[in-house]
Structure formats: C-alpha cells, structure tokens
Amino acid sequence: MKLDKLVGERFKEKPADCVIDSHALMIRGGYMKNVANGIYSQYMPLKRICKKIENIIREEMDGIDGQEVLFPVALPASLWDESGRYESVGSELLRFRDRNNSRMVLGMTHEEAAVQLVREYANSYTKYPFMIYQIQTKFRDEARPRAGLIRVREFTMKDAYSFHTSQEDLEEYYEKCYDAYNRIFARAGIPDVVAVASDSGMMGGNLSHEYMLLTPIGEDTIAICKECGYKANMEAAESIIENAADSNVKELTKVHTPDMKTIEDVCKFLGEPVEKSCKAVVYQKNNDDEYVVVFIRGDLDINETKLTNYLGENIHPAVITEESSIKAGFIGPVDFRGKAVVLFDNSLKGANNLSCGANETDYHYIGLSMDRDIKDGVFGDFAKITEGGICPCCKKKAISISRGIEVGNIFQLGTKYTKSMNMTYLDKDGKPQYPIMGCYGIGVGRLAASVCEAHHDEYGPIWPMSIAPWQVHLCCLRSDDINAKSCADTLYDEMLKQHIEVIYDDRKVRPGVMFSDADLLGVPVRIIVSPRNMEESVVELVTRDKSVQEKVAIDKVLQRVKELIEQMM
C-alpha cells in the first residue's frame, strides 16, 4: 500500500471532544470517523487491526471446539418476549417496528438467538456439550457513549454460547474458555489483562468474570487483594466491616442539630468520627417509585449494583416529597415512620454509640446501639468495598482499588434462558432436562482501543506486531533523489513479493511530516531510506517502540526485517 493513496486524514491537533488518548490518536491517525453519537466508520488501518484481532479470537475459539455461526442483527421481539428480556432490559435495547408493524429489536447480545438456533437440534444428551460463536455487529443504545471505541452504540463483538448437561461440564468448559481468553489478550499484546469476579447483571446466572485492562482511564472500578490475589469488580466485591463495639454503652439521646443536614456536619458538631454514625441513603424503585431507605455506616457508600440485585428491580436516587413523611437530612432508624422498604448494611452490625437522624427536623440521636435499639432489622451487603478494606477471600486488610477497561467477559448462565425458552433434551434415562449455558464475549473495537491505551506515546499508537495494520513502514526521504527512490522502490516490491505487509511513503514531503504520519500509524518496524545513507549503502531500521535503532546494509535489510517480525509476533 502506498501511503499517498491511503484514505483518511492525519493531523496534529488533539480534537476537543477526546478525553482519552486512544480516542484522540485514532481520530488524529485516520483510523475512524464519527457518523453519529457513539457510531463510527472505520478507515483501512483500523479495519485491518480489527480483522487481525478477529482472526486471533477465531483461532482461539476454534481451538476450544467452537463452531462459528451467524445470528441476525435484527431480531423478532417475540424471542426476547420468551426470555422476558423484552420487558426487563432498559432502553439500551433498541426496539423498533418493521414495515408490517412487527416488533423487532437490534441484537445487543444473542442468548435468545443462540437458544433458538439449537433448540430442536440439541434434543438428546448425546449432542452435548457444544459451543457456537459469531463475530457480528451489535447495537446497544447507550445513554452516554464516550471515550471513542471504549463505549459506543454500534460495535463488532465475538459472542459465544456453550451448552452443557451438568454444572461440572460447564465449569470444565468455562475453565478452558478462561484460558483461551488469557491467550487472546496476550496474543493481542496486552498479556497483563486480569480476570476479575463480576456481577452477572442482566445476563442472569451465577459465576462470571470480567477481563480488565488496568488503567486509570478505565470506567470500571476493581478491588484487588495485595495479599491473596483476589480480584473483583467493585460492583461484585463483598464488603466486610468489623465493628468493635464501645464498652461504655451510652443511652439513646435526642440532640438539637439546627441546620445540619449531612451526617458529616453532625459528626463534626458532636466531635465524633464519621464511622460512629449511621447515615441513610434513599432510593426509589423505577417501577412504582416506592422508597427504599438503606442505613449504612457513615463513612461508607452504597453499592447500587448489589442493592439492585437484592431488590430484583432497578432503582434511582430518590426525590423526597413532603407527603412521604420522610424527613430528608434527619432520617434515622429509630421511630422511622415513612412508607418505604428499610434495609441495613452489614457495616452497622454490632455497632454502638452511633449518631443518626431522629426523623424530626433539626434533631439527631446520639448513643444509637444497633443490637439494643433496632429490632428485626433486615441486614445485607450493600456497601462499596474500600481501599485498605478487608479481603472477602483471605480476610486480610489488603484491598486496593484500581480502575480498568473491561475487554471481555465470561458468564455461567445456568438454565435462565433454556428454562424460559423451554429448551430441553432427554437425558440418559429419557427424562427431559434443561441444558446449562455459558456465554463469553469480547468487543473487537474496544480491544483495539485498549491495546492503544496500553501501548502508545504522545506521537501515536505503538501497535504490537500481531495486530498492527502493517508490519513495516517504509519511508523514502527525498523521493526526488533517484538513488534513494530506486532503492526504496526495490525494497517495496521485494517485500510485497515476500508477503511482508508494508506501507510505503514515497511522498515528496518533509521528513517531519513523514515521521509524524508514521508515528500515528504506529507500524512496529520502520525502514528509512535516505540519500545520505545511500552513500554508505545502508538503510536505517527502527522499531516504533525505539527498542531497535540500527543501520543495516541494504542487501541484509529484508533478512533483518523478517527476523524482527518473527521476534515481535
């Protein structure tokens, strides 16, 4: 490929709307173009990167006996009615009607389609286990697409679905897929991706893992134990708090706390640490606006995912009205009279001498003792795990909090879809059973952007050889010099002949322009042909990551390039 014919603009200025580097570099480098909010077209370099990623994924999926299939993008709503998700999934599921007024959806995940495809086929235990997967366009109508390819509305995804006759068999396959995923990320150039336990969310099922590229710009928050290696998405991480009750138990006493509306204000006024308080956080259920009041230790935050899972329905921060009899700013667990679901976080268990609201304007209690003053409280784990907190696995105070980009996920789905969609097989005894499913996803574009996040400098991406748009970037400085040009042309032709993927820049532009374009394309090996080097019969060979910078005799350069490609692959 000649660079002067490569469609796409490259430029220096960082676009104003790009908050992360991969987004800015992919726009600046002519990788992609915005078409609508969260929807991009891909130019050739990105398309080539994605094809290479897809091929790595395909090889690894085939390697664990996956069968590549294809599901539709546009699906009949009836399938999603069967699973119940047409109702239960929010407006990220794009619903529309076709010309015959039939209800349809755009596929954002394909559990229903997978079950539909194999429901009649897999009617006997002898057909199991099997895994089917596709690499296909998906649409998820995100409320806030952002960060370039990290969170988009339309994306290419590999989604795989496995079917089993026992939990043991699922677990065995899950393990295989777990390993295959590690190989995929390693081959794509980010071996340091970590698998963390995750919340299964709208997918249903029990055990699940997310693969996280740890980076400060990540959208996800991850708890990692420095002692035992436990890793979990913040959404899924159990919060363990141990309270040592004070020995001098105080009495419950109402105090006047004028104009203090936050628990921090009250604690300051009382001269107590915020841990010695019981604060209230109020939500409303999305369905019927019923209030949900959660009491939690004053220094902690609510993990809304855990709360949602507990309630089994979606919630939003409350708007507290006069009629609700809830005294915003003064809510407390004693004599609470509002109409609401009342819950207690485990962090309050056994605590005493706490301050809390008195359900009366300008009044708080001090001396709250949970065991003494709260009868029949419903306790649960609703708190966010914190930096330095207790590891749910090894119980040491060794939790550290990091941020990460989710580059893949694997779920043990159980029988959620096979039951709801009435897919059965006959077991050895001729009895009908529901198959057990697993599902396994990787977003191709997000993976490309994540690799760029992990490997770039201020001048552009530093693509790993395995997914680079080209292997070699050939620059001819001064293509008006007949010797240099003829040397570069020969090298170009020879590389094409030897199936080396090469992009050739023979434009009549300044070296600075040439190199900044090459930096933006991020091709791993660069050959520089120049009149000065011609005098010594050498060319310069540099890698994009600067680890190799050498002069090589012209007649040796192809051999050396092939060595480098092999080493870096």
Next chain:
Amino acid sequence: MKLDKLVGERFKEKPADCVIDSHALMIRGGYMKNVANGIYSQYMPLKRICKKIENIIREEMDGIDGQEVLFPVALPASLWDESGRYESVGSELLRFRDRNNSRMVLGMTHEEAAVQLVREYANSYTKYPFMIYQIQTKFRDEARPRAGLIRVREFTMKDAYSFHTSQEDLEEYYEKCYDAYNRIFARAGIPDVVAVASDSGMMGGNLSHEYMLLTPIGEDTIAICKECGYKANMEAAESIIENAADSNVKELTKVHTPDMKTIEDVCKFLGEPVEKSCKAVVYQKNNDDEYVVVFIRGDLDINETKLTNYLGENIHPAVITEESSIKAGFIGPVDFRGKAVVLFDNSLKGANNLSCGANETDYHYIGLSMDRDIKDGVFGDFAKITEGGICPCCKKKAISISRGIEVGNIFQLGTKYTKSMNMTYLDKDGKPQYPIMGCYGIGVGRLAASVCEAHHDEYGPIWPMSIAPWQVHLCCLRSDDINAKSCADTLYDEMLKQHIEVIYDDRKVRPGVMFSDADLLGVPVRIIVSPRNMEESVVELVTRDKSVQEKVAIDKVLQRVKELIEQMM
C-alpha cells in the same frame, strides 16, 4: 471437525415452504434456520461457505486497489436527508428512532456513508482515484422475502464505492471492476454468469450492469440477442417495433361492440390479429393518484420500470372511478376526455387500420391511423421487449428471453451523491469540482445460494472446492470395526496435520444415513473407509459430482486427495 458434533439438523423431507432447490437443500442440510420473515441464522457449514466467498471477494477487491473499511449498520437519517433518499426510498428502507428520539435508518446501501467518510479527506484532485469497500450486514425491509437466501431482509453484502475526477477515469475503473467481478464469479464456481445492462433504479446514475446467473427460477427477466450477444435486464432493454402500414387505408369508423371489455375480445370479433389494435393501460401516480394512460400495440406489455423512469415517480395499476370520465374497457386515443397524462408507446408509430376504444360504453373504433388521427401524441419507449423481437444493438430479430438471479451489480453513479451531499475537490486549476462515483455490490448469501442452484442434484448441493464448507468428507463405515476405525482415525489426524479441511463421520449409523448426510453437506471429495476395503488395503475415493470414483491404496490416498483438491480449486 467430527460430524457427530456438528450443530444443525439434517433431514430428508422437503420443507413445504421452499419453492426453490437451494432453499430446500440449505434447510434440509442444516445450513441455516429461519428466525423471522426473511431473516436467517447461519450454521457452521454456511458460515464457512460465506467466509470463503468473502475472502475471494476481498482478494479481488484488494487486487483492484480497494481499501477495506467499515460503515455502520445504523445510520443517522440526516445523511439520507442530504442525499434526498430518506424521502424518496420506499418502506424497504427501515426507519426508526433511537432512545433520544433521533431519526435513524438501517443501512441497505452505503453511498451516503461512503461520501461522509471521505468528504473532507478527498479535497484535492491529487487524492483521486480511490475505491473503498466493506463487507457488512445490511437490512432491506422487503415486502415479500422469498426463495431462501435469494431475497431476504438481512444479508451480508460487499459494497464498494469508487471516486474519480473524470468520466473517463470512472469508465476505466468500471472496466477493471467488471473484470474483477467476472473473476469472482468464476472463482466461486459459476463462470457462466453474464453481465447485462440494467436499469439504475433508485441508485441514480447512468450506465449499470447486473451479473446474472441464468436459471429458470430467477426473479429477473433478461433479454439476450442470439446474434450479437447484447444482454440487458428486461427492465432496461429498449423495445423496437417496426410497423409496416397497410396500403389500403381505412376510415375511422365507430362499431358497436357489446360486452367486449378486452382488446382481445374486440380483435376476435373483428377477425383482426391483436397486433392491429391499440390498447390502453392505465396507472395512477403514487403521490397524487393522477391517472396515466399509456396506449400501446395490442400484443405488447408495458415495462413499468421504463414508464416510472420517464415519469420520474412511482405508479400503481389504476382503480378507475366513475368520476374520472374514463370508460374502462373502451378507452381510446381519439376524443379521450379523461383527466390524465396520456402517453403513446413507440410500437404504435406509423401503424394504421387499428381497432381501439371509442371512450363510449360498448363502442370501439376501427380504422385508426396513427399519423392521420393522432396529433401531438407524446411517444416513448414503454413496452417490454419480446421473445423474437428486434435487438436494440444489431437490429436483428434475434432476442431471446431468459430468467436469471442477480448475483452482483455495478453502477456508474455520476455526481448524484457528491452533488447532493456537497462533496467537492479542487482541480488542477484550483476550481471546486464534484467527484464522479461508481458503486459495486455483491450479496454474499445470495451468491452462495446461486452456486447451490447451479450445482446440485436431488440429494444435495455439489459445492465447488473453492467455497466448499470442507474439502474432504471422511466416512468410516462400521466404526465398530477396529481396523476400519483405526485407519480412518489415522487418516483424519494426518489430514488435520496437513491442514486439509476435513469433516469426519465416525458415527455408528447405517451407510445410507452417512451418505445422505454427506450428500447434503456437498463436500467435493469423499473418502470411504470400510472393513471390506481394508482387506485389500484400499479406501474408496469419490467426488461429490461422481466424476471420480476410484479405489486407492491407503498409503497413497493423501497424495491423491491433495492432487484432487488442487485440480478442483
């Protein structure tokens, strides 16, 4: 791949709703499954066929300097507003709204997206020419999906867009693409596809060709000249009729024709051939229901595409009301008083002694002489070309009519999209100009089905080696026989090692089941291992098309298989 793990059902009975063979065989063979009207999921064999077709297309597109890109499936309506197609295209364009109530469409073709992608980049003549293409899912909300993969609503398509600074440059590239298309169809196993001149329809532009696989089950009708090789879609073929006027010119005379409502009835009553009549065909414009009356020689039919193109708007067969003053059954060109656009087909030019309606119930005229009786008639080419008709190219009466499946198309678009979307470049003199475009499409699934139509027998498809789901189908008859099984296992392992694509059937089933499954999968080379042949240390080698049927020594079989694969590729 072991056949016993291949997901998908195979069965004997022809499904009731399949009217063409490829559809029935692809359902019976476990290639695909219906998900909604005109929407299918693909099982592994079809997905493999499609991937091979895509790779052939990709190689040929890259070979003519195409740059693979990716456009979105979901597009903002604003882009289609720019081109005017949001309004002009019918309900096959699926329009919907996203969660923010923004108008969107599902891409059925990507001219707008292509212009959007390169509009800023290609701002100077030095950037031209270039071609970008994608292989991507498309959605076309067909009113009547049918014939399996031949006419679906969702499909994978290769669509390419070229941009040029002159008509000559476009034509040169068009020619290259024309040849590349011929290579694609030849490589996919249907070298006998013919390119025919076509109507440009909603795409706009001037010259266009469709690639047709001639087959009686085709949806399209094609006129082919047996003398000069002229080929055109019926929709686009010019109709030429030469009338020899009678020398004894009769007078225009009104005759009583009670209860005769068709021109055939009248001609019979008058004892005249139907060619000696002028019939009326009535339409209404879709927009405002205005009537359009077309007079045409009695033996010919209206070509609605040509009529639509002439009018520049869509039409439908008329519903004639009392108020219209149009006398259905008795419409004639003399003293016609209805409010309508009145047109004459060229087939009436110079004719005389015709019968025609008298615009009065139960009356016709005889002795109509066009030149004498019709003043200021608007003539045009509105007739369908007929079997045995005059070739518009060599003027010989040598037209034959065939049917065909359109497997690809190429269009010279001109500046329709660049003008409407305001894409310009500066020419050598610094003047802004509109680029000239071409576009080039191939439907991947339809091509697969067409190959199946061209190559099958009653037992299943006969896939060409180049696109077959596997190269070799290995059958072990009596896998309970230890010698046969061990021989087949060894052959299987060896073929996997040598990267021969093999599907291995070692099920304990009757040979009849094994062979009928193999016929349905249509793999070109079959190896049959059986206890009887083991005694002679041979295996049977047969090709799916029966052209090769031989016994080969076990130690020679892989060599022979590789030869066959190479020969058949």
